[in-house]
Amino acid sequence: MNKSITILMLLLASVVFAQRDVVTKTIEAKRGGTLELEANPGDIFIKTWNKNEVLLKVDGLDKNEAEYLEVKSSGDIITVKYNSKYGWGGSADYFITVPSEMNLSLLTTGGDIEIQNDLTGNVKVNTMGGDIEVHNINGNAQLETMGGDITFRDISGDVKISSQGGNLSGGNIKGSSSELKTMGGDIRLNKINNVKKVTTFGGNIEVNESTGDVELTTFGGNIRLTTGQNNVKAKTYGGNIYIGKANGDVDVNTGAGNIELKQISGNIIAKTSAGNIEAEILSLSSKESDLKTFSGDIRLIISSNIKATIDAEAVTVDWNKDKNRIIRSDFPGKIEDKRGRIVGEFILNGGGTKIELKTNLGEIQINKK
Known part of the structure; x- marks a missing residue:
């Protein structure tokens, strides 16, 4: 490259960087007050400290752009707002330190938002395009992004979390x-x-524990809940469903996939168009249970002291196959072959809550626990 051109480029670069500055402001704040910030656009980074003041550093605005940075304090509310003369300015990063007890309302038209320390207060975070990451929040939290991931630790209050296209991960x-x-x-x-x-x-849904009624839905992916302390609903249009434990009724449905239900204390509705079903029942409510697969095997594991009436039906295209191999049970009962439709009835401890098992192309196995 021509030496004179190189020197000219370096000079131009030095002029550009020289024009950009870090705007620093310190604002007196009250614990429990509110910070409202609108970035247009830019990344936002929040830290906390024990001082009763807000330290604001804005990096990326030139001297002309800095004129449109508005900082106001009125009562308990501090407002920081940047609007370019033309409605959309150059990107700037906002580094803000606030009291550890502070409500936050953060908005950026494009960028990431990160709350890097634990905070006591209500938090409202919105980015038009970027990731959100927050530490422990002792308060309510509303986290929304138009396109990015959301990551959080523990939140003590009510929560609303939404992403138009990204992963959600939390404590x-x-x-x-x-x-x-x-x-x-x-x-x-x-x-x-x-x-x-x-x-x-x-996408997939994975939850370690749910302490209330919960409904889990994905339009394409697997669902896994390790422990449900109450009623559980789960639906996927294509994927497997696993429930490790539920102290309540369970209603699960997959368009195509296997269903595995462990340690269920309640009734079960389980349906899959193509896949196997395995369910373990520790106790039953008064409602009927219904396990159905169009193509797959069914295995029911049930406590031997439960009063229940089990109706099992398996349709087979192999009429020569032994009916006692198509439906097998640890409990005594009656099995009949009705021209390819194998039907079994098993009355446990005098009978009780009805359990229906049905497969069109598969086998049924009933085991004692």
Whole structure:
């Protein structure tokens, strides 16, 4: 490259970088107050400390752009807002340190938002395009991104979490929530309390523990719940479903996949169009249970002291196959071959709550626990 051109480029670069500066402001704040920030666009990084003031550093604005940075304090509310003269300016990063007890309302038209320390207060975070990451929040939290991942640790209050296209990953949610939702991504949560709906339109769902009624839905992926302390609903249009334990009724459905239900204390509705079903029942409610697969095997493991009436039906295209191999049971009962439709009835401890097992192309096995 021509030496003069190289020197000219270096000079131009030095002029550009010289024009950009770090804007620093310190604002007196009250614990329990509110910080409202609008970045247009830019990344936002929040830290906490024990001082009763907010330290604001904005990196990336030139001197002309800095004129449009507005910082106001009114009562308990501190407002930081940047709007370019032309409505959309150059990207700037916002580094803010706030009291550890502070409510936050953070908005960026494009960028990541990160709360890097534990915080006591209510949090509202919204980015038009970027990731969200927060530490422990002792308060309510509303986290929304139009396109990015959301990661959080523990949240003590009520929660609303939504991504238009990204993964959701979190620790414990102690408050209630109407819904955790992503339009396309995986959801992984440790412990949720009274979260009514967990939904992804394309991805897997994995929850370690749910302490209230919960509904898990994915339009394409697997569902795994290790422990449900109450009623559980789970639906996938294509994937496997696993419930490790549930102290309540279970209603699960997959368009194509296997279903595995362990340590269920309640009635079961389990349906798959193509896949195997395995269910372990420790106790039953008064409602009927219904396990059906169009193509697959069914295995029921049931406590020997339960009063139940089990009706089993398996349709086979192999009329020469022994009916006692198509339906097998540890409990005494009656099995009949009705021209390819093998039907069995098993009355446990004098009979009781009805359990229906049906497969069109498969075998049925009933075992004592």
